[in-house]
Amino acid sequence: VPYGKDGEGLYSTATLGCFNVVQAAGPMALEALKQSLTASSPSGHMRICDFGCADAGTSMPLLNQMVAAVKESHSVLEVEVSYEDQPNNDFKSLFFHTQGIRPIAGVEPLANQPGVFVTASGTSFFKQGFPSSSVHLVTSFTAMHWLSRQPSLITGGIHMTQLRDAQEKSAWAAQAAADWELILINRAKELVPGGRAVLVNFCVSPDGHWLGHTDIGPCMFGTMDRLWCDMAKEGRITQQEYEHTAFINYYRNEQELLAPFQPGSAAHAAGLRLVSHSFRVVRCPFREAWVQGKSAGGSDALAHAKWYVPTLRTWSNSTFTSGLSAERPAAEKAALADELFQRYEQEVAAAPELHGMDYVHCYMHIEKVSN
Numbered sequence: 001v002p003y004g005k006d007g008e009g010l011y012s013t014a015t016l017g018c019f020n021v022v023q024a025a026g027p028m029a030l031e032a033l034k035q036s037l038t039a040s041s042p043s044g045h046m047r048i049c050d051f052g053c054a055d056a057g058t059s060m061p062l063l064n065q066m067v068a069a070v071k072e073s074h075s076v077l078e079v080e081v082s083y084e085d086q087p088n089n090d091f092k093s094l095f096f097h098t099q100g101i102r103p104i105a106g107v108e109p110l111a112n113q114p115g116v117f118v119t120a121s122g123t124s125f126f127k128q129g130f131p132s133s134s135v136h137l138v139t140s141f142t143a144m145h146w147l148s149r150q151p152s153l154i155t156g157g158i159h160m161t162q163l164r165d166a167q168e169k170s171a172w173a174a175q176a177a178a179d180w181e182l183i184l185i186n187r188a189k190e191l192v193p194g195g196r197a198v199l200v201n202f203c204v205s206p207d208g209h210w211l212g213h214t215d216i217g218p219c220m221f222g223t224m225d226r227l228w229c230d231m232a233k234e235g236r237i238t239q240q241e242y243e244h245t246a247f248i249n250y251y252r253n254e255q256e257l258l259a260p261f262q263p264g265s266a267a268h269a270a271g272l273r274l275v276s277h278s279f280r281v282v283r284c285p286f287r288e289a290w291v292q293g294k295s296a297g298g299s300d301a302l303a304h305a306k307w308y309v310p311t312l313r314t315w316s317n318s319t320f321t322s323g324l325s326a327e328r329p330a331a332e333k334a335a336l337a338d339e340l341f342q343r344y345e346q347e348v349a350a351a352p353e354l355h356g357m358d359y360v361h362c363y364m365h366i367e368k369v370s371n
Contacts, residue, residue: 052143
């Protein structure tokens with residue numbers, strides 16, 4: 001569930017690191033675009049679909065580059081940019097951003113480019129969201145780690161990286177594998193032969209790193225878990241509420257990410273081939289700003305923490321409120337979430353040079369071949 005009011009564009013405002021994650025995919029995405037134009041030979045118009053788009057702000061700079069590349073090589077082609085996310089997504093902010101109603105500093109509104117048409121779909125990426133053989137290029141950035149259902153509780157933790165019980169580990173891995181294959185099969189249906197996909201997914205890297213857990217500072221999920229557990233120990237929330245809090249997502253490792261592209265799999269049979277993949281760490285811009293003396297909070301550590309912590313909250317707030325009892329009023333749930341993130345701010349203020357949300361992704365270039 002998005003955090004913030006519809007139309008205020010909080011995700012892109014707070015999630016500065018995602019701009020860097022998407023821009024790091026630029027060379028791969030532009031090459032995929034070039035190959036798709038050559039192989040699929042679109043006539044009249046080209047459709048680019050961005051899955052799990054949130055409010056569209058973080059991917060718009062790259063999509064502007066891609067549209068410009070289409071126009072440079074195929075000037076007569078019109079371009080449809082179709083955005084996809086869950087039905088309760090902040091689509092109001094999406095259209096405010098793409099139409100220039102709520103401008104993003106330094107980013108040209110997508111709809112300002114001639115011959116570009118912006119549409120959106122609220123159909124889950126676990127389903128086919130666009131007509132068969134109608135999409136020339138698929139993109140997705142930091143979205144496809146979410147699962148279609150929660151396979152079990154997480155004993156003694158709140159995130160899959162904290163799984164210790166063997167049966168729970170197996171259940172989460174099986175759900176993640178089934179969902180990943182389902183996502184890919186539906187993209188295969190949508191892509192035209194010769195179409196391409198650039199999928200940038202959170203992962204557990206070969207170095208054993210994941211979002212908020214690299215070679216600098218404390219683990220982000222470990223800190224969240226400890227603070228939430230402390231609130232249970234202090235009676236601010238119940239033990240049952242702590243135990244029922246879980247991020248319904250999964251960070252796949254390299255083997256799990258590549259498995260559906262092996263011969264004999266359903267995705268391979270549907271025509272998907274992995275062209276290339278690589279792992280990348282994008283450093284947290286908030287911690288980098290503090291270290292360089294450029295924080296929006298100046299030299300005030302608490303002000304810096306209040307600037308940084310919303311980048312964690314935009315995507316995690318609903319996980320904590322959903323773990324709370326249904327008998328609690330919405331205002332009470334919101335207040336407890338406020339308390340959790342205020343506690344996190346205090347942690348950051350005590351050592352701002354250590355706290356940061358480094359991004360760890362697998363960048364994948366995928367081709368749809370003719371069956």
